[in-house]
Structures are given as C-alpha cells and as structure tokens.
Amino acid sequence: MAKYFIILSLLLAFCTATSHRLRRHAWHTLTPAQNSSYISAELCLMHTPSKLSLPGTTSRYEELQAVHQLEMMQWFGGDGRPQDGCITNGPFVNFTNHLGPAYAYTSHCVTRRFNETCSAQTAQVFVDECVAKGDWLGAWTCIEGKPHTGGHGGVGGLMLDAVVSPRDPLFYLHHTWLDKIWADWQVRDLPKRLSEMGGDNVQDEGNLPLPFPPRPDSIPKSTGADGDPGNVTTLEHVLNMYGNGPNRTIGEVMDIWDGVLRYEYVEPETGGY
Numbered sequence: 001m002a003k004y005f006i007i008l009s010l011l012l013a014f015c016t017a018t019s020h021r022l023r024r025h026a027w028h029t030l031t032p033a034q035n036s037s038y039i040s041a042e043l044c045l046m047h048t049p050s051k052l053s054l055p056g057t058t059s060r061y062e063e064l065q066a067v068h069q070l071e072m073m074q075w076f077g078g079d080g081r082p083q084d085g086c087i088t089n090g091p092f093v094n095f096t097n098h099l100g101p102a103y104a105y106t107s108h109c110v111t112r113r114f115n116e117t118c119s120a121q122t123a124q125v126f127v128d129e130c131v132a133k134g135d136w137l138g139a140w141t142c143i144e145g146k147p148h149t150g151g152h153g154g155v156g157g158l159m160l161d162a163v164v165s166p167r168d169p170l171f172y173l174h175h176t177w178l179d180k181i182w183a184d185w186q187v188r189d190l191p192k193r194l195s196e197m198g199g200d201n202v203q204d205e206g207n208l209p210l211p212f213p214p215r216p217d218s219i220p221k222s223t224g225a226d227g228d229p230g231n232v233t234t235l236e237h238v239l240n241m242y243g244n245g246p247n248r249t250i251g252e253v254m255d256i257w258d259g260v261l262r263y264e265y266v267e268p269e270t271g272g273y
C-alpha cells in the first residue's frame with residue numbers, strides 16, 4: 001500500500017504549490033474535503049497539457065504513467081506496432097524468434113499487444129486473495145486464474161501463445177513473480193506446505209484459459225507426467241528439462257530455501273510484490 005501513497009503524494013505535489021515540508025497521510029484518515037481535494041488534483045493533472053514530449057502523452061497525468069512505461073521499455077521494450085505487433089524499441093527489437101506460432105517453426109519478431117483490462121487482473125487485491133487460500137488446489141487455481149492469465153493477456157502478442165509464450169523475455173519476469181506468490185503462500189503454513197501438491201497433471205484442453213492447439217505427431221509426447229500414478233500430480237512427478245539441466249521431481253524443488261534450488265526472496269523496501 002505504501003507505494004500507492006508515494007504516487008498519491010507525487011500527484012498532489014504537481015498541482016499544489018507548497019513552501020513547507022509535505023506530510024503523507026493514509027487515504028482513510030483524510031477528511032471528505034481532503035479526499036475531494038486529492039481527486040481535484042488528479043483531475044487537474046488530467047486536464048493539464050503535457051510538456052515533456054514523452055511518447056504518446058497528452059497530459060501531465062499521462063506523463064507520470066509514461067515514467068513507469070519508459071522504465072519498463074528501457075529494459076524490455078514497449079508495445080507492438082499496430083500493423084504487425086512487432087516491438088519497435090528496447091534491447092529485443094532486433095531479436096528473431098524461430099519457434100512458433102504454436103508448434104510451427106517460423107522466423108518472427110517479438111510481438112506484443114498491451115491490454116490494460118487484462119493487466120488489471122494482476123492487481124494486488126487478487127494476489128492477496130490467492131495467498132490467503134487455505135489449501136494448494138485453492139491457491140493454484142486462484143493464481144492460474146487472475147495473476148497468471150492477467151500477465152499473459154496484459155502483454156499480449158507472443159505472451160498469448162499458450163505453446164511458446166516464453167518467446168517474449170517478459171515471460172520469465174512474469175513467471176518468477178508467480179513463483180514468488182507460490183512461496184508467499186507456502187510461508188503462511190510451514191512446513192506443511194512444502195509437501196502440498198495435487199491437481200490434474202494433464203490439463204483438460206477444452207477448458208483452459210488460453211487456447212492450446214492439438215499437438216502434432218511430429219512433436220514428441222510430453223513426459224512431464226512421469227512418476228505420477230495417474231492423472232493426479234504428486235511429489236514424484238518428474239520435471240523433464242530435455243537436457244537443459246538435470247530432471248527433477250516436484251518434491252525436490254518444493255522447498256526453495258533448503259532444497260536443490262536454495263534461494264530466498266528479498267522484499268522491496270516498499271513491500272508488496
């Protein structure tokens with residue numbers, strides 16, 4: 001929550017000239033008059049023309065959004081261009097993919113089609129809802145639902161290709177964030193949640209949030225379900241790395257802190273995800 005108040009204070013500072021030191025207060029402690037004055041400050045920003053010549057901006061309000069967008073673009077590039085979705089800036093602008101779409105093999109750029117409606121599903125409120133679930137099946141389906149699909153749909157383009165979405169470098173940022181949500185759910189009930197597993201190991205292709213085309217005969221069948229006694233995922237389930245590293249069972253990687261992975265998350269100073 002703290003980060004929102006920093007942004008709120010910045011918004012107010014743009015339209016309120018002050019000579020004394022500003023003090024930051026939580027929204028719910030303000031008077032109705034102060035709440036309305038804050039809203040007026042936002043409207044002021046929205047109605048004040050831009051002056052920084054940042055791409056796409058028409059108001060001071062959008063210039064603040066542009067700071068965030070440009071920070072991301074600096075590292076990963078921005079949205080795709082209208083005609084074909086290819087990104088036009090950032091370090092991956094000249095990167096050519098060779099896998100996909102789906103199970104095909106073609107040469108193509110990194111494509112994106114940002115969608116703020118989808119991105120909204122990654123909001124903190126939905127993450128909190130998932131982390132509060134009392135069992136693995138509840139947490140997994142919750143994370144899969146909004147935070148997971150919200151990230152894929154929010155970026156769009158390659159990220160919406162259910163078979164080869166990792167073609168966009170943003171995929172890895174998104175999925176390591178999902179890993180953290182899982183770990184945050186685990187720490188709420190340790191050590192019990194280091195061994196909680198379940199759910200189908202072969203997804204129902206007719207009931208997926210993203211479309212999976214049928215697997216052609218030329219593609220080897222997945223061996224991901226090795227080790228499971230049936231269509232229920234267990235700790236003995238083998239994660240096939242196809243030579244990228246040693247195959248592991250799910251049981252071996254459940255404990256990120258003391259298992260074979262051995263890592264921990266460092267919380268940002270402002271908290272949150």
Ligand SMILES: [Cu+2]
Nearest residue numbers: 148152165175
């Ligand atoms: Cu994903």
